[in-house]
Structures are given as C-alpha cells and as structure tokens.
Amino acid sequence: METRRGRRTKVSTVDTYDVVVLGGGPTGENLADRVRAAGLSVVVVEHELVGGECSYWACMPSKALLRPAAALADARRVAGSREAVTGPLDADAVLKRRDAFAAQWTDDGQVAWLDSAGIALVRGHGRLEGVRRVVVQAPDGSENVLVARHAVAVCTGTRAALPPLPGIEQAGVWTSREATSAGEVPGRLAVVGGGVVAVEMATAWAALGSRVTLLVRDDTLLDRMEPFAGELVTEALEAAGVEVRFGVSVGGVTREPGGEAVLDLGDGEKVTADQVLFATGRKPATAELGLETVGLTPGSWIWVDDTGLVVDVPGEWLYAAGDVNRRALLTHQGKYQGRIFGQAIADRAAGRDLDIEDWGRSSATADRLAVPQVVFADPEAASVGLTLADAQKQGFRVRAVDYEIGDVAGAELYADGYKGRARAVVDLDREVLLGVTFVGPGVAELLHSATVAVVGEVPISRLWHAVPAYPTVSEVWLRLLETYRG
Numbered sequence: 001m002e003t004r005r006g007r008r009t010k011v012s013t014v015d016t017y018d019v020v021v022l023g024g025g026p027t028g029e030n031l032a033d034r035v036r037a038a039g040l041s042v043v044v045v046e047h048e049l050v051g052g053e054c055s056y057w058a059c060m061p062s063k064a065l066l067r068p069a070a071a072l073a074d075a076r077r078v079a080g081s082r083e084a085v086t087g088p089l090d091a092d093a094v095l096k097r098r099d100a101f102a103a104q105w106t107d108d109g110q111v112a113w114l115d116s117a118g119i120a121l122v123r124g125h126g127r128l129e130g131v132r133r134v135v136v137q138a139p140d141g142s143e144n145v146l147v148a149r150h151a152v153a154v155c156t157g158t159r160a161a162l163p164p165l166p167g168i169e170q171a172g173v174w175t176s177r178e179a180t181s182a183g184e185v186p187g188r189l190a191v192v193g194g195g196v197v198a199v200e201m202a203t204a205w206a207a208l209g210s211r212v213t214l215l216v217r218d219d220t221l222l223d224r225m226e227p228f229a230g231e232l233v234t235e236a237l238e239a240a241g242v243e244v245r246f247g248v249s250v251g252g253v254t255r256e257p258g259g260e261a262v263l264d265l266g267d268g269e270k271v272t273a274d275q276v277l278f279a280t281g282r283k284p285a286t287a288e289l290g291l292e293t294v295g296l297t298p299g300s301w302i303w304v305d306d307t308g309l310v311v312d313v314p315g316e317w318l319y320a321a322g323d324v325n326r327r328a329l330l331t332h333q334g335k336y337q338g339r340i341f342g343q344a345i346a347d348r349a350a351g352r353d354l355d356i357e358d359w360g361r362s363s364a365t366a367d368r369l370a371v372p373q374v375v376f377a378d379p380e381a382a383s384v385g386l387t388l389a390d391a392q393k394q395g396f397r398v399r400a401v402d403y404e405i406g407d408v409a410g411a412e413l414y415a416d417g418y419k420g421r422a423r424a425v426v427d428l429d430r431e432v433l434l435g436v437t438f439v440g441p442g443v444a445e446l447l448h449s450a451t452v453a454v455v456g457e458v459p460i461s462r463l464w465h466a467v468p469a470y471p472t473v474s475e476v477w478l479r480l481l482e483t484y485r486g
C-alpha cells in the first residue's frame with residue numbers, strides 16, 4: 001500500500017465495524033456512544049488524546065483559568081465579603097487546578113470510558129481511502145485498514161487559524177493551545193482578535209496578573225452577539241486594566257531569539273509584548289484526511305444535511321459532525337450532533353424511516369434555530385437563538401424587549417451595583433421568543449431557561465405563568481414579559 005509519504009507499508013490488519021468514527025473529541029465520543037447504544041459495533045480513531053480539543057486545550061482548561069477570577073470578582077462585588085478579600089489570585093494555585101482539569105494532558109479516564117461503553121479505540125492518524133474504507137497509520141508507522149459496514153463519521157474538529165503575516169511562523173506566537181496550557185503568567189500579553197477566545201483569554205490572563213493589550217481589527221467585541229454584549233464586556237475589560245484597541249490591523253510580528261515580540265501596526269506604530277496570542281478563528285482539520293479519495297477538497301469544511309450526511313458524497317455512508325462541518329463550533333452542539341446523527345446512522349442501518357422534520361429524532365435543528373453560548377468573561381455574556389439583527393435579516397416581524405438586570409431585586413442582592421442587561425427578541429406573529437441574551441455576573445446558569453423557551457416555542461401567554469422565584473436574578477424573566485405586555 002502507498003502511504004502519504006510515498007513509501008510502501010504493509011497493511012497488517014483489516015477490521016470491519018458497523019461504524020468508523022474519525023476523531024475522538026466530544027463529538028466523536030458522543031456519536032460513537034449513540035450508535036453503540038443502538039446495538040451497532042463502533043471504533044473510534046484518535047491520533048492525539050481521546051477527549052479532543054475541548055478537554056485539554058479549550059473548554060475545560062480555559063474555564064478552569066476563568067472560574068477563580070469570577071469567584072474573586074463575585075466576592076469583591078458584595079460589601080462584607082469584599083473586605084475579606086485581601087490579595088490577588090494565587091496564580092500558581094490557579095494553574096495547578098487548571099492542570100488537574102486538563103487531566104495533566106493524559107486521556108486514561110476517557111479511554112476507560114470508551115472501554116466501559118463497548119467502543120473500540122484505534123490510536124493513529126486516520127484517513128479515508130475511498131468508500132467506507134479508512135486507513136490508520138499507527139504511531140509506529142504501521143498501517144491498518146478499517147472497513148465500515150454502514151457509516152464513516154468524520155469528527156476531526158478544527159485547529160487554530162493563523163493569518164499569513166510576515167514573521168508569524170518564526171515568532172513563537174501563542175494559539176489557543178498555548179493560551180490554555182501555559183505554565184507561566186506572561187508579564188505583557190498582546191491578544192489579536194475580538195471573538196470568544198480573545199475575550200476569554202484576555203479576561204483570564206489579566207486576572208492572573210498579565211498586562212494585556214487586546215488588538216481588535218473590527219470596531220466591536222463579540223460581534224455575533226447583541227451589540228450590548230461587546231459594549232459591556234469592553235467596559236469591564238478596560239476597568240480591569242486591559243487596553244482594548246479597535247480598528248487596528250497587525251501587519252507582521254518579529255521576535256529576537258529569547259527576546260520580546262514586536263507587533264507591527266503600520267505607520268511605524270509597534271506594540272511589544274512577552275507573548276502574543278493570535279485568537280483569529282479556526283480552520284477544519286481535514287487537510288490530511290484523504291478527502292480527495294471521495295471527491296472532496298482536502299482542507300475544506302465538510303457540508304452536511306440535517307441528518308449529518310455529507311451532501312457532496314453519494315451512497316448515504318459518509319457523515320461529518322461537530323466543528324468540522326462548521327454548523328456551530330461549540331462542544332455542546334457537537335455532542336448534540338453526535339446524538340442526532342448517531343440516531344440517523346442507526347435508523348438507516350436498521351432500514352427504519354428517518355424522522356427528519358424540524359425537531360425530529362434524526363434532524364439537527366437546534367444548530368440552525370437555537371444555539372446557546374456562554375462567553376465566560378466578566379460579566380458573562382449568554383445568548384440563545386437569533387439576535388434582533390439576525391431575526392430582522394431573516395424577515396421575521398420582531399420586537400426587542402430590553403431590561404436592566406440590575407433593577408431586579410435578586411440581582412441587587414447578588415452584587416452591589418449589579419450591572420447587566422437582558423434582551424428578548426419576540427416574534428410578533430406567533431408571540432414566541434426567537435432569541436434571548438443576558439449579560440451580567442452569574443447569568444450563565446440563566447441561559448438554559450431561555451433555551452427551553454426558544455426550543456419549546458413557548459407562547460408568551462404561557463411564559464406569563466412561569467413564575468420566577470423571589471428574589472432571584474431569574475425575575476428578569478418577569479420584567480421582560482411585563483415590559484413586553486406594557
């Protein structure tokens with residue numbers, strides 16, 4: 001057999017499973033779990049750590065860095081506990097706790113879970129070799145073939161996308177991987193980008209003691225959320241000592257060996273820092289996946305229908321789930337697709353009719369209509385469904401209802417001078433909610449109430465009977481409804 005490097009390698013084994021899953025991140029794990037639960041045999045191919053980006057270099061370590069900052073900020077927001085806080089975060093202790101949440105970058109626990117669920121694991125780099133056939137190159141260079149009776153599911157995720165700037169390859173810049181796993185707090189950190197990674201990592205490292213400069217190409221942060229999310233987060237970052245600069249374009253980066261990094265902003269202007277994080281988005285991990293053997297383009301996103309089937313490949317055998325299909329780059333959405341597409345695979349394998357109506361058993365609908373997301377900045381920004389601008393663009397007749405969360409009794413108790421805002425986007429024709437956004441301390445845990453309202457298309461007339469407990473921050477629901485009804 002011809003390998004990627006052109007050498008001839010002996011194929012030692014050919015194994016057949018009902019389903020072959022490429023990539024053992026949260027998406028691959030959940031999809032494998034669903035098809036196994038449906039009685040199919042399944043193997044996961046993983047070339048790094050089972051658990052994927054989320055467990056080791058994304059969600060878990062980043063939230064472990066952020067949580068102590070939020071706990072400290074919450075204590076400081078309340079007279080009485082504020083006086084008890086006598087110093088800054090203990091950075092070493094925070095990093096140690098983060099290391100534990102990243103399981104010290106070992107995957108024994110997740111491998112044990114695969115085992116307990118009856119899911120086979122093959123370690124190595126997998127790539128497609130035509131229809132229902134996957135070649136796995138093991139770490140020792142040997143190659144094995146996996147044949148799928150029913151389906152191959154590509155769940156290979158994404159990698160950080162760096163802009164093609166002069167000097168960037170040589171300057172030893174951080175991507176999200178280094179930003180979430182670094183063992184030391186940089187004195188000065190420059191962060192390029194205005195999305196979620198940039199905001200969260202600026203928040204975390206500033207709280208840990210770095211002097212952070214945030215270099216944003218556009219004129220706002222978090223531009224996929226309601227505008228007030230970016231505004232309130234910008235205000236708070238600046239209050240925390242972060243220098244936020246909008247409308248700046250980084251033209252290049254240099255670093256002398258062992259020295260500081262210098263970012264070129266044009267017109268002779270430079271920013272110097274000890275580390276530079278490029279938080280400039282993601283690219284699909286599909287470059288070395290054998291996509292060309294099934295008629296797709298290596299390195300491209302893989303487009304799928306609502307059942308997860310790759311649209312450009314005939315035969316109903318190739319699926320793609322999670323980040324790699326670009327529907328919603330979030331762990332919970334990847335897991336959701338794993339559940340839904342796993343059901344679709346099982347239904348097709350059993351010759352059952354698929355339930356592909358919106359919100360049907362084998363139709364990923366929330367990806368399009370109700371994606372929840374929390375940005376764990378301080379304040380937290382949490383949203384689900386459509387923003388006002390998106391709803392208008394999609395032609396809905398809508399009204400946005402806003403309320404200052406700080407005016408709710410529960411919020412006054414939660415923090416002295418609580419600052420935050422909520423918005424509900426109401427579909428005026430059906431009187432249901434299309435989207436909800438909360439920005440403020442502690443709002444992350446409010447979000448699922450909004451997700452249930454949006455997914456359930458609960459009429460305003462019925463929400464009126466959903467009584468929030470007094471005195472909780474959730475009373476903002478009542479205030480939004482009262483504001484809407486007038």
Ligand SMILES: Cc1cc2nc3c(=O)[nH]c(=O)nc-3n(C[C@H](O)[C@H](O)[C@H](O)COP(=O)(O)OP(=O)(O)OC[C@H]3O[C@@H](n4cnc5c(N)ncnc54)[C@H](O)[C@@H]3O)c2cc1C
Binds near residue numbers: 157285289334
């Ligand atoms: C800094 C950061 C913070 C984040 N925080 C959050 C958060 O708080 N909440 C949230 O919901 N989302 C968060 N995300 C997004 C989240 O990490 C992704 O949406 C999620 O990891 C996608 O899961 P996945 O399984 O699709 O892909 P991945 O997690 O990328 O997993 C893909 C797996 O496939 C393996 N693989 C790839 N190619 C091959 C191959 N050819 N052969 C074998 N194995 C292969 C990889 O090694 C990896 O294990 C964050 C992202 C970043 C960068």
Ligand SMILES: NC(=O)c1ccc[n+]([C@@H]2O[C@H](COP(=O)([O-])OP(=O)(O)OC[C@H]3O[C@@H](n4cnc5c(N)ncnc54)[C@H](O)[C@@H]3O)[C@@H](O)[C@H]2O)c1
Binds near residue numbers: 195376
């Ligand atoms: N808490 C969470 O849910 C969470 C946390 C982190 C990441 N994520 C997910 O991970 C994904 C990746 O996040 P991200 O922040 O890397 O991507 P993003 O797409 O959200 O943001 C990228 C940012 O980089 C900017 N940018 C792109 N190219 C640039 C360039 N050449 N120069 C300057 N700026 C440039 C963009 O304008 C944007 O502000 C997101 O889809 C996000 O949903 C989620």
